[in-house]
Amino acid sequence: MALLIKDKSEIKTANTFTSVNPATLELLGEIDVFNKERVDLRVSKAHDAFSIWSKIPLEERLIYISKARDYIMDNLDNLCELITKENGKPLVESISADILPVLDLMDYYIKNKNAIPSHENISLGKWSLLNKSSYIEYVPLGVIAIISPWNFPFSIPMGQIIQAIITGNTVVLKPSEHTPLIALEMANIFNKIGLPDGVFNVVTGLGETGSNLVSARVNKIVFTGSVATGKKIMAAAAQNLTPVVLELGGKDPMIVLKDVNMSNASSGAVWGAFTNSGQVCASVERMYVDESIADEFIYEVVRKTKKLRQGIGLDKNTDIGPMISLAQMNIVKDHVQDARDRGAKILTGGEQFNDLAGYFYKPTILTNVNHDFKIVSEETFGPVLPIMTFKSEEEVIKMANDSKYALTASIWTTDIERAKNMANQIEAGTVSINDCVSTFALCQTPWGGGKESGIGRTHGKFGIMEFVEPKHIHVDKNYNMKKFWWYGYDENRLDLMKQSLKLLFTNGGVTALPQLIKDLMKNKPL
Ligand code: NAD
Secondary structure (H helix, E strand, O other): OOOEOOOHHHOEOOOEEEEEOOOOOEEEEEEEOOOHHHHHHHHHHHHHHHHHHOOOOHHHHHHHHHHHHHHHHHOHHHHHHHHHHHHOOOHHHHHHHHHHHHHHHHHHHHHOHHHOOOEEEEOOHHHHHHOEEEEEEEEEOOEEEEEOOOOOOOHHHHHHHHHHHHOOOEEEEEOOOOOHHHHHHHHHHHHHOOOOOOOEEEOOOOHHHHHHHHOOOOOEEEEEOOHHHHHHHHHHHHOOOOOEEEEOOOOEEEEEOOOOOHHHHHHHHHHHHHHHHHOOOOOEEEEEEEOOOHHHHHHHHHHHHHOOOEOOOOOOOOOEOOOOOHHHHHHHHHHHHHHHHOOOEEEEOOOEOOOOOOOOEOOEEEEOOOOOOHHHHOOOOOOEEEEEEEOOHHHHHHHHHOOOEEOEEEEEOOOHHHHHHHHHHOOOOEEEEOOOOHHHHOOOOOEOOEEOOEEOOEOHHHHHHOOEEEEEEEEEOOOOOOOOOOOOOOHHHHHHHHHHHHHHHOOOHHHHHHHHHHHHHHOOOO
16 A cells, blocks of 8 residues: 655655655655755756857757657656646646646747847947947856746746756756656656756755755756745845846735626636635635625636535546645635634635545635735635625725735726726736736746746746846947047047037037037047
8 A cells, every 4th residue: 555644744854855646645756855065066067068058059959949849748648647646736737737838838939039039239329320339149147046836846947947948058956845756757858858968957855955056156046936935045145146036926816897707707716716726826816806796706606616626636527636735735724714713704615625635625715804814915825715895996906906916917807998907007917807827828928026926037038038148249340440538638628528419419419510520630549
């Protein structure tokens, strides 16, 4: 009989930790903890590989991406099964949320080389009259440390890895301690397709391994995870002035206007709140419904939630899998208890689902809540949906913005122009109209947020720019002409400067031309 692990933290030693199936609590593997010395060795290997990889033409780098895409397609079932076993999500979500976004991102860059920054001419305006020109070469940064969470264990790191390596960087990945086997499978994919040794590296372990990577000789840190860890990483990175991208938490509002398509929006709400067992940085974590339709809308949301089938992700009929860990489920229990104590009404759920061994919490809907409740103000990261009502547009915008997070938000209505106007007033990295959560899968658009949701972007043109540095090359073709700002200062030069300003920056400045020519003739550069 398989070994069952009640709480992952039960089994770990100084040198190893365990991977556990959160649905069945079966032990999936025992994994190495990388100490500082081993982390440094991997970083050093990535630096060695960088000196070669960064010089390989883009076309050649993209061939490796094509091969990786083909390998993933050829091994789809095994990969899906591994993601579902180690993370718990249903098989459909392993495809829709973890594999599809990666394949699409790979395909996008394979077909759109121009989306990968390489060379750009800069217009110099007036300076070009002096036969000057400038251009930018976008150069890779070096070794990128990618530190990731467990909730999208394949799509989050893999999208970042692809963007990093196609721009000529090498990568050291520190995956979540909850999903190390998926990261080791990524290493296997790159190994199988013949990616040069050292371009992609994995260091497994707990938080300390991540901390060792942050203080190692890396050129950038791309972190996705909690606000608390993000703050620690930013403070540690400051020691070496290592730049950071931080993709952190969210408390994303869904706003439902009274002219909404009720059937559609209620299905969207149920999926947006409970997909991946609600463990999504962009999931619908709080909902505001126009009070004139609230009763009917909430009834529909509760009715549909009650139909969800909770179970093991490998069962093809499962809608909601387990949570990732006991610790994560305890946060949900704490938030629900706080709400209950303050008088919240629980319309469905509100307790653990005990039919199975794993960490299952029933999809839960609450009303009679407000912004003083933990469940409305703090990130819960579980299958719970607190619902509030509003009377006016002004009021709901204020409520949506009343949060320390600003990752995503959604507005549901048939009046698209009104929603666009509201979107302009909402503080979030992404505002979706009549959709939610799914924009992470759009590889063309920026992903990230403001306030405590993070710094920087991944995906799209802003995301890929995080992996390059603009190197400016300036060319002056007048190699035999002294510049008028070089030494040889005197009264004449001062006048020459003033006449130049007059010519360039005043209306009718052309009247300065005769004096400027005279000054130029008398100019005596050193
Ligand atoms: P976490 O912060 O606990 O861990 C994330 C990673 O950081 C893990 O690999 C962990 O081992 C590592 N780590 C922990 N301590 C560290 C330290 N001191 N130095 C370096 N690394 C360290 O987060 P989690 O529980 O894995 O993920 C859930 C959180 O991630 C949620 O808050 C969620 O909103 C957020 N998230 C954000 C996004 C986004 O795109 N904005 C996406 C997914 C998840």
